[in-house]
Amino acid sequence: MHQAIEPRLARLAHTLDPWLQELDETWSLAETRARIVAIRDEAEDLRTFVLAPNRHWRGHRAGQFVPVSVIVDGVRVERCYSLSSAPGARFPTITVRRVPGGRASGWLHDRATIGDVVRLGRASGAFVLGEETRQLLLVSGGSGITPCLSIARDLARRGELNNVVFVHAARSGAATPHAIREELEGLTSAGIHFTVGPLTAERIDALVPDWATRQTMLCGPLPMMDALADHWHAHGLSDRLVTERFAPPAPLNRERAGHSSESTSVKVTLTRGARSLMLAPAPTLLEALEAAGERPTYGCRQGICNTCRCRKASGLVEDLVTGRRSDAANEDIRLCTSRALSDLELDLGENR
Amino acid sequence: MKPMNQSTAMIPTKPSFATDTATRAPRRLSRDEIAAFGAELDAVRATVVADLGDRDLAHIRRMQKLARRLEATGRVLLHVGLDPVSFVGGVGALSVAKILNNMEVGHNIMHGQYDWTGEPDLAGNRFDWDNVCAAIDWRHSHNYEHHTYTNIVGKDRDVGYALLRIAPEQPWNPTHLVQPVSALWLALTFQWGVALHDLRIEETLQGTQPLRTLATRAKPFLRKAAGRVAKDYLLFPALALWNAPRVFAGNLLANVARNLWTFAVIFCGHFPEGVQTFQVPEGPETRGDWYLRQLNGSANIEGGRLFHVMTGHLSHQIEHHLFPDVPAARYPEMATHVRAICAKYGQVYNTGTFGAQLASVARKILRYALPPTAQLEAVASS
Ligand SMILES: Cc1cc2nc3c(=O)[nH]c(=O)nc-3n(C[C@H](O)[C@H](O)[C@H](O)COP(=O)(O)OP(=O)(O)OC[C@H]3O[C@@H](n4cnc5c(N)ncnc54)[C@H](O)[C@@H]3O)c2cc1C
Ligand code: FES
Numbered sequence: 001m002h003q004a005i006e007p008r009l010a011r012l013a014h015t016l017d018p019w020l021q022e023l024d025e026t027w028s029l030a031e032t033r034a035r036i037v038a039i040r041d042e043a044e045d046l047r048t049f050v051l052a053p054n055r056h057w058r059g060h061r062a063g064q065f066v067p068v069s070v071i072v073d074g075v076r077v078e079r080c081y082s083l084s085s086a087p088g089a090r091f092p093t094i095t096v097r098r099v100p101g102g103r104a105s106g107w108l109h110d111r112a113t114i115g116d117v118v119r120l121g122r123a124s125g126a127f128v129l130g131e132e133t134r135q136l137l138l139v140s141g142g143s144g145i146t147p148c149l150s151i152a153r154d155l156a157r158r159g160e161l162n163n164v165v166f167v168h169a170a171r172s173g174a175a176t177p178h179a180i181r182e183e184l185e186g187l188t189s190a191g192i193h194f195t196v197g198p199l200t201a202e203r204i205d206a207l208v209p210d211w212a213t214r215q216t217m218l219c220g221p222l223p224m225m226d227a228l229a230d231h232w233h234a235h236g237l238s239d240r241l242v243t244e245r246f247a248p249p250a251p252l253n254r255e256r257a258g259h260s261s262e263s264t265s266v267k268v269t270l271t272r273g274a275r276s277l278m279l280a281p282a283p284t285l286l287e288a289l290e291a292a293g294e295r296p297t298y299g300c301r302q303g304i305c306n307t308c309r310c311r312k313a314s315g316l317v318e319d320l321v322t323g324r325r326s327d328a329a330n331e332d333i334r335l336c337t338s339r340a341l342s343d344l345e346l347d348l349g350e351n352r
Numbered sequence: 353m354k355p356m357n358q359s360t361a362m363i364p365t366k367p368s369f370a371t372d373t374a375t376r377a378p379r380r381l382s383r384d385e386i387a388a389f390g391a392e393l394d395a396v397r398a399t400v401v402a403d404l405g406d407r408d409l410a411h412i413r414r415m416q417k418l419a420r421r422l423e424a425t426g427r428v429l430l431h432v433g434l435d436p437v438s439f440v441g442g443v444g445a446l447s448v449a450k451i452l453n454n455m456e457v458g459h460n461i462m463h464g465q466y467d468w469t470g471e472p473d474l475a476g477n478r479f480d481w482d483n484v485c486a487a488i489d490w491r492h493s494h495n496y497e498h499h500t501y502t503n504i505v506g507k508d509r510d511v512g513y514a515l516l517r518i519a520p521e522q523p524w525n526p527t528h529l530v531q532p533v534s535a536l537w538l539a540l541t542f543q544w545g546v547a548l549h550d551l552r553i554e555e556t557l558q559g560t561q562p563l564r565t566l567a568t569r570a571k572p573f574l575r576k577a578a579g580r581v582a583k584d585y586l587l588f589p590a591l592a593l594w595n596a597p598r599v600f601a602g603n604l605l606a607n608v609a610r611n612l613w614t615f616a617v618i619f620c621g622h623f624p625e626g627v628q629t630f631q632v633p634e635g636p637e638t639r640g641d642w643y644l645r646q647l648n649g650s651a652n653i654e655g656g657r658l659f660h661v662m663t664g665h666l667s668h669q670i671e672h673h674l675f676p677d678v679p680a681a682r683y684p685e686m687a688t689h690v691r692a693i694c695a696k697y698g699q700v701y702n703t704g705t706f707g708a709q710l711a712s713v714a715r716k717i718l719r720y721a722l723p724p725t726a727q728l729e730a731v732a733s734s
Pocket of ligand 1 (some may be wrong): 065079080082096097098099100101102103104105106141146147245248303
């Protein structure tokens with residue numbers, strides 16, 4: 001039933017949405033849209049956007065992210081942003097660091113104004129609280145503060161912030177989000193540490209002597225995360241550590257793809273457009289299709305958000321993240337994490 | 353420079369060449385020149401593609417909005433009005449809405465001209481239009497067949513739409529004697545002509561297409577046409593209650609107006625005198641060859657900005673055929689460069705006023721209604 005209703009709703013939305021949007025840009029029968037109702041500077045190059053979503057917004061769990069799409073130079077760009085607000089907030093927030101030369105973050109910092117409307121996907125992600133919430137250590141660096149902040153705000157709401165330690169590292173004093181720090185310090189009497197400079201294992205040892213007894217959630221720049229993850233690993237505590245990566249683990253994908261013996265081009269037939277392309281060898285199908293001039297929709301490019309999911313009518317592909325091989329007809333695959341092992345028939349229409 | 357070496361890949365069929373462009377024949381280019389010609393056009397394309405951005409997205413959004421608002425205005429005027437003035441206004445608004453929807457919006461989006469925006473509702477392979485021709489059929493017959501095999505007699509089925517004889521190398525048969533009338537009929541019912549065209553009914557009649565294939569081909573068309581007919585001739589008249597006949601007539605007139613207009617624009621794009629038809633290329637065509645064939649197989653119509661928009665920029669048929677997936681609103685600026693390149697390589701850039709091009713098409717339809725002179729003489733001498 002679900003399947004019968006979805007396309008019909010989509011068709012109806014296609015006809016009626018433009019009319020609804022003549023009245024209010026956030027109105028839609030099917031799409032989650034949100035108006036930016038406030039913009040706050042948290043620190044140098046770090047900005048919070050307060051969103052008023054339409055009724056399609058289904059909320060989020062603390063620590064989850066949402067695909068946000070904006071129009072940059074006429075092109076729709078979708079990026080994932082962790083929600084920094086507590087679940088259930090009437091106005092969810094995202095907090096965005098400006099990436100030099102970044103399209104989405106650049107647009108949000110330079111062009112977005114109050115009243116602008118952005119499109120949202122559905123919140124998802126596994127960087128969420130487990131059963132054990134009291135003996136918690138939240139460690140963040142830079143914009144990685146966002147999911148940790150959401151978790152801290154959620155715990156404060158539930159009166160469970162007192163046994164939690166929150167460590168945040170900014171690259172400089174100017175990059176330290178002072179208002180957030182004050183807010184957190186106002187919520188709990190101890191355990192809030194805002195530091196400047198790279199967060200090393202020694203720093204953690206000094207700030208949180210009992211770190212090894214705690215369940216730790218970590219999000220920050222990749223070098224910092226790698227260094228700390230090694231530390232946990234060295235102590236045999238990897239299972240006590242949960243991490244969230246903002247940037248694609250590109251080297252990982254590439255390395256794995258590089259090991260493959262298959263390096264010849266494959267033929268891909270796009271069933272919707274009734275066209276065939278030869279794809280040169282590339283780490284992923286998404287990159288190969290892009291190199292061939294196609295523009296499949298994508299979001300995270302790392303196998304999280306499912307935006308790039310499309311229907312494979314036939315052929316063999318391997319998922320580089322899960323290692324799973326799909327050889328059956330009519331299976332859904334993710335373009336951004338899949339590699340073609342044979343000629344394929346794809347329906348990119350499903351992916352748009 | 354290498355010795356002049358005529359392209360083998362694209363030979364204009366001689367009779368059309370001789371009769372139509374006797375006065376202004378394009379210069380024959382060497383292989384090297386054809387390659388250089390192609391490279392210059394590629395550069396024009398690259399410059400515009402690199403510059404695509406906010407204003408192109410804004411343009412297509414504005415056109416969609418205009419078409420939507422005109423459609424609403426037209427329908428309201430037809431539904432609630434009682435007087436002839438609001439009837440004429442309603443028909444006018446609805447006609448313009450349908451023309452914009454089919455040409456500047458639908459035709460162009462379905463070419464994938466806005467795929468680069470990543471906007472799901474502008475995706476060329478998903479878009480559908482207010483026309484009885486099913487989008488899926490159109491993408492195949494137009495985007496693929498017509499744009500790939502432009503004006504190759506026997507491969508591009510748009511040459512005369514399998515109904516009219518507009519090139520001497522199309523075999524004559526007695527039905528062509530009445531083609532001035534068939535052309536007029538095709539003009540009035542153009543959307544049906546285009547839609548039925550994809551079903552290849554003539555092939556089934558000739559016994560080359562099994563009935564079963566025809567039935568499969570007919571499915572998307574029947575579904576689409578049923579929906580369109582129901583909307584314009586049942587649903588909206590029914591909603592208008594006592595005004596039903598008025599709404600029925602208004603919708604019919606708007607569809608006819610759109611048919612006449614699109615017919616006129618499209619026939620001026622490929623069938624005026626001077627436009628060449630081609631034989632099936634021997635061997636592979638290079639990009640330069642393809643460009644040259646597109647140029648020689650198309651003709652432009654001169655006009656102002658509003659006129660260009662109303663033709664969906666098919667008034668720049670030449671640029672459209674050279675760059676089918678570049679947003680059409682960019683054709684006027686590209687035309688300046690294309691003309692200069694044509695002049696540099698001694699190529700004919702076929703353009704004229706709407707009246708002149710239409711008259712030229714009409715002359716051709718009349719001329720080729722008659723059998724070739726050889727056949728005529730044979731008949732006369734017997
Ligand atoms: C699950 C998840 C959650 C995220 N949450 C947040 C969040 O809460 N706040 C936030 O600010 N960002 C977050 N991000 C990152 C965000 O999605 C974008 O990657 C980031 O904003 C850059 O996008 P852009 O379009 O501005 O840059 P692009 O135009 O895509 O990239 C421009 C250049 O910057 C490089 N680059 C891209 N991303 C990064 C990065 N993260 N660090 C350094 N260089 C980069 C690119 O390689 C490229 O060279 C999250 C990402 C993921 C996957
Ligand atoms: S883009 Fe996220 S799964 Fe591919």
